[in-house]
Amino acid sequence: MGERPYLYFLLQLLKVIIIFITEIISKSSIKEHMSRKNLFILIVLFPLLHGCVALNEVNQYAATSTAALSKVNDIDYTFSDYCLHDCELQQIRKGEIDTLFKCECEQQAGKADEAIQKIHFTITSYLTAIQRLSDNKGFTYDVSNLTAALQQNPLLKLTDEQIGVYNSAGNFIATASSIFYRKKKLKQYIERADPVFQSLTETFIFLINNRLREQLRIDYETRLANISQMLDNAKNDKGFKQVVVKLYLDERTYYKKHETVINSYVSLLRTVQKGHHELFLQRNNLKDTKIRGLIKRYAQDAKDILASLQK
Amino acid sequence: MLNPDTQQVFELSDYFHQLGNAVGEYIQQNKNFLENDERNYLYDKQIELLQFAGRINLIGVTLVFDEVQDALKEMNKITADVQKTIKKVLTVQQAIDIATSLVGIGTAIISRDPKLFAKNCGRATSLISAINNKKT
Structure with missing residues (x-):
C-alpha cells in the first residue's frame, strides 16, 4: 500500500462493509449492534490512530513560514535599486544633463535579484506543498453514496438509523486513513528535505543579511560622501547648506528604514530555518506534547516578528 | 559553505x-x-x-x-514529490466512489437487474480509467 493509498483505503472500507454485513446477518438489536460496532471500529482504527502525528502543528508551522517568507517584498530594496541609485549618482556628479546617459542594470543587478527571487520561490513552494499535505481540511471524505448503495441492497435491509451511523463511521475511517498516510509521507519528506532546506535557507540568509545589507550600506555611504563634498564646497552659502543637510537626513532615514526591515526579515528566516530543523530532529516524536509545544513556539515566534514588521 | x-x-x-x-x-x-x-x-x-x-x-x-543550482533542483524535486502525494491522497474519494459502484454491482446481481448492473459496471470502469489516466 506504500505508494497506493487508495487501495489501502478501499481495503479499510471493505473491512467495514464486511463488519456491517456480519452484524445484520447476526440480526442483533440496534443497541447491541452499536456497542459491537464501537468495538469493531476500535479494532479497525487502532493501526490508523497509533501513528497519528501532530499534523496541526506542522500545518501551522508551514503556514506561518510561508506568510513570513512572503515578507521579502517589505524590504523594498533590491540590487537593481542599488544599480539605479549608482547610475543616478554618476549623472549627478557629471553636473550636466545628458539625455543619452544609459543605466545598464539588467545584467549584473538583474541577475542578482533573480537569485534572491528564485531561492525564495523554491523555499516557499516547498513550504506551501507541506502546508497543503498537512492540512486536514483538504482531506475529508464523503461515504454517503456508498452507504446509500448498501441500503439499496435487498439482502442487507439496513434502517435509516443504521445508515446514519455507518455514514459517520465511514467518513471517520476514510479521514483517519488519510491522516496516517499523510503523516508517514510528511515524515519522509521532512527527512529528505532538511539538509537541502538548511543549506538553501542559509544561503538565502547570507544573501539578505550579508550581501544585500552590504549593498545598501555601500549605496548610503557613497551618497553620504557626495553630500559631504557638496557641503564642504558650499562655503558660506547657508541656504544651499540647508538643502544639502536635508538631503543627508533623507538618505539617513532611507538607510535606517531598510536596515530595520532587513533585521526583522533575517530574524524571521532564522525562525523558519530552526523550526524546520526541529521538525526534522523530532520527526519520530511528533506526538509528544513538549515537542508539539516547541513547534508551536517557532510558529508563534514567526508570528510575533511578522506582527512587528506590519507595524 | x-x-x-x-x-x-x-x-x-x-x-x-x-x-x-x-x-x-x-x-x-x-x-x-x-x-x-x-x-x-x-x-x-x-x-x-x-x-x-x-x-x-x-x-x-x-x-x-x-x-546553488543543484540544491534548487533537489528542493524542486522534493516539492514535486509532495505535490504528487497530495494528488494520490485526493484519489481516496475516488476509491470510495469505486466501492459504491462495486456494491451497486452486487445489488444488481442479487436483484437480477441488468440495467443497474450495466450502469454500475460502466461507472466503476470509468472511475478506474480516470485514476489510471491521471497516473500516466
Whole structure:
C-alpha cells in the first residue's frame, strides 16, 4: 500500500462493509449492534490512530513560514535599486544633463535579484506543498453514496438509523486513513528535505543579511560622501547648506528604514530555518506534547516578528 | 559553505569598501589642512572605491546563484514529490466512489437487474480509467 493509498483505503472500507454485513446477518438489536460496532471500529482504527502525528502543528508551522517568507517584498530594496541609485549618482556628479546617459542594470543587478527571487520561490513552494499535505481540511471524505448503495441492497435491509451511523463511521475511517498516510509521507519528506532546506535557507540568509545589507550600506555611504563634498564646497552659502543637510537626513532615514526591515526579515528566516530543523530532529516524536509545544513556539515566534514588521 | 573563489570576490568587495571608508575618515580628520583641489580629489577617489565595492558585490551574488543550482533542483524535486502525494491522497474519494459502484454491482446481481448492473459496471470502469489516466 506504500505508494497506493487508495487501495489501502478501499481495503479499510471493505473491512467495514464486511463488519456491517456480519452484524445484520447476526440480526442483533440496534443497541447491541452499536456497542459491537464501537468495538469493531476500535479494532479497525487502532493501526490508523497509533501513528497519528501532530499534523496541526506542522500545518501551522508551514503556514506561518510561508506568510513570513512572503515578507521579502517589505524590504523594498533590491540590487537593481542599488544599480539605479549608482547610475543616478554618476549623472549627478557629471553636473550636466545628458539625455543619452544609459543605466545598464539588467545584467549584473538583474541577475542578482533573480537569485534572491528564485531561492525564495523554491523555499516557499516547498513550504506551501507541506502546508497543503498537512492540512486536514483538504482531506475529508464523503461515504454517503456508498452507504446509500448498501441500503439499496435487498439482502442487507439496513434502517435509516443504521445508515446514519455507518455514514459517520465511514467518513471517520476514510479521514483517519488519510491522516496516517499523510503523516508517514510528511515524515519522509521532512527527512529528505532538511539538509537541502538548511543549506538553501542559509544561503538565502547570507544573501539578505550579508550581501544585500552590504549593498545598501555601500549605496548610503557613497551618497553620504557626495553630500559631504557638496557641503564642504558650499562655503558660506547657508541656504544651499540647508538643502544639502536635508538631503543627508533623507538618505539617513532611507538607510535606517531598510536596515530595520532587513533585521526583522533575517530574524524571521532564522525562525523558519530552526523550526524546520526541529521538525526534522523530532520527526519520530511528533506526538509528544513538549515537542508539539516547541513547534508551536517557532510558529508563534514567526508570528510575533511578522506582527512587528506590519507595524 | 561558499566556494572559496566566491568568498574571495566578497572579500575583495569588502576590501574596497573599507578602503573607501578609510579615505573618507582621512578627509574628515584633515579637512582643515587640505587644499580644495586635494579635498575634492580625495572625495572623488572615495566615491570611486565605494562604487567598485558595490559592483564587485553584485558579481559575487550572481556567483552564489550559480553555486546553488543543484540544491534548487533537489528542493524542486522534493516539492514535486509532495505535490504528487497530495494528488494520490485526493484519489481516496475516488476509491470510495469505486466501492459504491462495486456494491451497486452486487445489488444488481442479487436483484437480477441488468440495467443497474450495466450502469454500475460502466461507472466503476470509468472511475478506474480516470485514476489510471491521471497516473500516466
